[in-house]
Amino acid sequence: MKIPWYWLLSVALFTGTTLVLNGIQTSFWYLLLGSFPPPLLWLIALVYISVTRTLGEATFMTYLLAMVNSAFTAFPFEAMLVYCLGLMIMLILIRERVYWGGPTFFMLMVGAASLSAPVLFWIASRVFEKNPVGIPVIFDWLISALLTVLFSLPLYRLYQAFDAVAGQDAGAEGHIGPR
Amino acid sequence: MNFFTFDLRKVLLIITLVVLPLIAINMQRKSEEELWFTRPFSFGAALIHGGFTSFSSGVRGTTAMYLDLIGVKKHNEVMRAQLAELNAQLGALTELKLENERLSQLLGFKQASKMNLLAARVIARDLLPDHNTITVDRGLSHGVQKNMAALTIGGVIGYTFRVENDTSQILLLTDSYAVIDAIVQRSRARGLVEGVRRSSCRLRHLKRSDDVKVGDLVVTSGLFNMFPKGFPIGTVTSIDKSKYGMTQEVEIKPAVEPLNLEEIFIVLNANHQDLSPKPGAEE
Numbered sequence: 001m002k003i004p005w006y007w008l009l010s011v012a013l014f015t016g017t018t019l020v021l022n023g024i025q026t027s028f029w030y031l032l033l034g035s036f037p038p039p040l041l042w043l044i045a046l047v048y049i050s051v052t053r054t055l056g057e058a059t060f061m062t063y064l065l066a067m068v069n070s071a072f073t074a075f076p077f078e079a080m081l082v083y084c085l086g087l088m089i090m091l092i093l094i095r096e097r098v099y100w101g102g103p104t105f106f107m108l109m110v111g112a113a114s115l116s117a118p119v120l121f122w123i124a125s126r127v128f129e130k131n132p133v134g135i136p137v138i139f140d141w142l143i144s145a146l147l148t149v150l151f152s153l154p155l156y157r158l159y160q161a162f163d164a165v166a167g168q169d170a171g172a173e174g175h176i177g178p179r
Numbered sequence: 180m181n182f183f184t185f186d187l188r189k190v191l192l193i194i195t196l197v198v199l200p201l202i203a204i205n206m207q208r209k210s211e212e213e214l215w216f217t218r219p220f221s222f223g224a225a226l227i228h229g230g231f232t233s234f235s236s237g238v239r240g241t242t243a244m245y246l247d248l249i250g251v252k253k254h255n256e257v258m259r260a261q262l263a264e265l266n267a268q269l270g271a272l273t274e275l276k277l278e279n280e281r282l283s284q285l286l287g288f289k290q291a292s293k294m295n296l297l298a299a300r301v302i303a304r305d306l307l308p309d310h311n312t313i314t315v316d317r318g319l320s321h322g323v324q325k326n327m328a329a330l331t332i333g334g335v336i337g338y339t340f341r342v343e344n345d346t347s348q349i350l351l352l353t354d355s356y357a358v359i360d361a362i363v364q365r366s367r368a369r370g371l372v373e374g375v376r377r378s379s380c381r382l383r384h385l386k387r388s389d390d391v392k393v394g395d396l397v398v399t400s401g402l403f404n405m406f407p408k409g410f411p412i413g414t415v416t417s418i419d420k421s422k423y424g425m426t427q428e429v430e431i432k433p434a435v436e437p438l439n440l441e442e443i444f445i446v447l448n449a450n451h452q453d454l455s456p457k458p459g460a461e462e
Contacts, residue, residue: 027303027314035438042306072306074340074350121309131355133309134376140308 010166039147050091110152114145295448334434366390409455
């Protein structure tokens with residue numbers, strides 16, 4: 001069996017980047033700017049894999065993302081996995097209906113995800129948890145969404161560069177979008 | 180050629196060129212006396228001198244002013260740089276002063292306490308905005324273990340839920356997953372404090388008949404020696420007694436804003452310390 005080295009490299013790069021981004025979001029941002037709401041950098045990673053990967057590959061990478069994310073939060077891994085998969089499926093459904101590729105599309109998807117993620121989280125918490133989380137603070141939610149969109153462009157370029165290095169750039173974008 | 184025949188013009192020329200200057204040289208004249216015919220020229224010269232003096236003085240003044248402006252500009256830049264540097268130093272010093280005050284307070288608290296406390300610095304927050312956890316720079320290598328209490332001088336913060344070698348994550352009492360055994364200080368009514376949102380929590384599982392009032396202090400029960408007994412958790416802000424329920428729900432404002440802290444204590448061993456007020460102490 002041939003070992004898919006390039007694919008493994010792309011997975012390793014993705015995992016490493018997610019770790020670093022989560023560190024920036026939770027630690028670096030906090031130490032630099034205190035309580036000012038940070039961008040949801042992990043969400044950009046999730047949107048990227050949802051937009052550029054096939055369903056199977058996106059699912060696998062969402063598992064990885066959930067594993068990495070759960071190390072940075074009190075939210076348990078299982079719940080994180082369901083949350084991330086739910087978001088990924090939502091994004092893939094949008095992608096299957098509307099897709100034109102490129103950074104603008106990516107930023108719009110990030111915007112949609114960052115606005116809807118806290119709402120989905122709140123609804124899921126209401127439905128599944130015994131002591132659900134409180135209503136999100138509107139100001140923090142909007143600032144966070146805005147910053148996430150702003151950070152999405154450089155990260156999109158970064159992920160594209162990683163994909164080019166790992167030979168993944170011709171991957172999913174060739175056979176996704178509305179049929 | 181007749182000796183006496185001469186040209187008058189030549190004679191005048193000789194007189195003008197030779198005789199008058201010789202006579203003028205040999206004339207005795209007081210040095211301070213000015214000749215009448217040179218006076219107008221002297222006057223003109225004085226006027227011109229005065230004019231040029233004023234002009235040159237103006238030029239010198241303007242040049243000097245311009246040169247001064249260059250100097251002032253440079254000086255201003257230097258001063259501005261110095262001011263910025265001093266401001267930065269002042270900011271750093273103020274920050275250090277505040278930190279020093281905080282640390283002094285913490286040190287005083289630690290020394291006065293019977294508990295075995297470990298000071299820790301907050302280094303990170305939760306990934307999800309809906310969860311309230313912090314990460315501190317102390318872990319297994321410093322003796323921290325899971326489910327150890329975290330507090331500060333003002334009150335309870337939470338407890339450790341994930342401990343790595345050099346870091347620990349603390350579940351704040353305002354997180355929806357946090358549960359802390361508590362009692363109402365005045366009436367000793369017992370319940371569980373659960374997080375609700377960023378700046379509030381709830382005392383649940385109180386019996387309907389339990390005596391609770393708005394403004395009551397809710398403190399730790401000291402169960403399992405995790406927290407010291409009688410340490411403040413928060414103050415009652417509202418009470419919800421449903422018509423037919425068996426329990427009542429009490430809203431609490433935490434004694435400290437756990438998300439605004441920079442340094443905290445982890446309780447390595449509470450040593451069964453009881454901080455409840457002694458009977459008659461209030462009087």
